[in-house]
Amino acid sequence: DAMVIQNPRYQVTQFGKPVTLSCSQTLNHNVMYWYQQKSSQAPKLLFHYYDKDFNNEADTPDNFQSRRPNTSFCFLDIRSPGLGDAAMYLCATSMPNDNEQFFGPGTRLTVL
Amino acid sequence: KQEVTQIPAALSVPEGENLVLNCSFTDSAIYNLQWFRQDPGKGLTSLLLIQSSQREQTSGRLNASLDKSSGRSTLYIAASQPGDSATYLCAANYNFNKFYFGSGTKLNVKP
Numbered sequence: 102d103a104m105v106i107q108n109p110r111y112q113v114t115q116f117g118k119p120v121t122l123s124c125s126q127t128l129n130h131n132v133m134y135w136y137q138q139k140s141s142q143a144p145k146l147l148f149h150y151y152d153k154d155f156n157n158e159a160d161t162p163d164n165f166q167s168r169r170p171n172t173s174f175c176f177l178d179i180r181s182p183g184l185g186d187a188a189m190y191l192c193a194t195s196m197p198n199d200n201e202q203f204f205g206p207g208t209r210l211t212v213l
Numbered sequence: 214k215q216e217v218t219q220i221p222a223a224l225s226v227p228e229g230e231n232l233v234l235n236c237s238f239t240d241s242a243i244y245n246l247q248w249f250r251q252d253p254g255k256g257l258t259s260l261l262l263i264q265s266s267q268r269e270q271t272s273g274r275l276n277a278s279l280d281k282s283s284g285r286s287t288l289y290i291a292a293s294q295p296g297d298s299a300t301y302l303c304a305a306n307y308n309f310n311k312f313y314f315g316s317g318t319k320l321n322v323k324p
Contacts, residue, residue, distance in 0.1 A: 107256075132310060136264055143217070143302070143314035144257070151310065191256055198263070200245055204257040 104128070107192050108191035116181050122177040122208045124192030133175040134202070135167060136191040144191055150198070151176060165204045179210075188213045215240045217305050219315035227323050234288040234318045236303035241281045244306040248277050248288050250301045251317065260301075261288070281286055293322045 105126045114120040119208050124133065136144040148157045150169045164186070166178040179186055192205045227296040228234055235245070245264045249257040257295045261270045263286065267287055269278040276289040300317040307313065 105256075134310075134312075136271070141315045141316070144304075145314075146312055150311050156310065189254075193257075195310075197309070198311065200263065201259060201262045202247060202257075202304070202312065203259060204249075206256040207254075 102207075104196055105192055105203055107190075107205035107210060110184070110206060111209050111211070113213065115213050116184065117181045120179050120182055120210070122175070122179075122190050122192075124175045124205055125173050126192075126194045126205075127173070127205075128194055128196075128203060129172060130194035130196050130203070131172075132197065133169060134192065134193040135165075135177050136194070138189045138191055138207075140188075141160070142152050144151045147177070182210070182212045184212050186210065188206075204212075215305065215311075215313045217303060217313045217315040218252050219301075219303060219316060219318050222316065223319040223321070225253075225321040225323060228293060228295060229285050230293050230322075231289070232293055232320075233239045234290070234301050234320070236286040236288070236315055238286075238303075238305040238313070240307065241280050241284050242307065243281065246277075246279055246306065246310060248275075248286075249302045249304065249313065251302060253300075257280055262320075292294050293320075295322045295324050 134149040135147045138144040169175045192200045248260040263279040274291040302317040
């Protein structure tokens with residue numbers, strides 16, 4: 102089945118220690134998104150890629166970076182995680198023709 | 214700034230009841246609106262997508278409507294079941310790749 106896969110499902114890191122979250126898709130969608138979702142809050146868009154074009158949200162902290170080496174994979178790098186970065190990180194994909202989003206299962210990040 | 218609001222934040226109903234979840238958005242110039250379901254600790258599952266040119270979409274017991282002029286969308290769930298218990302989120306799509314989510318309505322269907 103075509104899907105969006107996120108690894109790992111749970112990630113524990115230490116304050117200030119860089120961490121990378123991974124997303125892959127078998128849908129062959131042009132657009133990939135990263136969202137941050139804190140407990141009982143709405144998902145917040147961090148950035149998205151349209152093919153290789155990177156689009157950063159204005160209020161996304163510089164601490165968050167992203168890479169998309171090919172159509173299938175996209176990575177979220179947190180350079181120096183703080184306690185406030187503990188959250189669920191959601192990856193999504195879509196095609197430009199209808200923009201329906203498909204989400205992965207998420208990665209729960211804990212910062213100690 | 215676009216804002217999306219979902220009311221109520223939580224809803225508890227007995228099994229079998231029909232119910233309506235509400236989503237309102239401040240800017241009517243949306244590209245589309247999508248409804249999702251989220252189970253605890255999980256990702257989002259797409260339920261229905263309504264393009265700006267459409268008035269409603271149906272899938273099984275679910276029906277979503279869109280009224281751009283009033284800035285509202287509703288998700289109607291018929292004959293609710295305990296398995297419908299989850300958080301339901303709506304997302305308004307602006308400027309092609311800008312999505313704004315509501316905080317969700319947490320639904321509990323009691324057996």
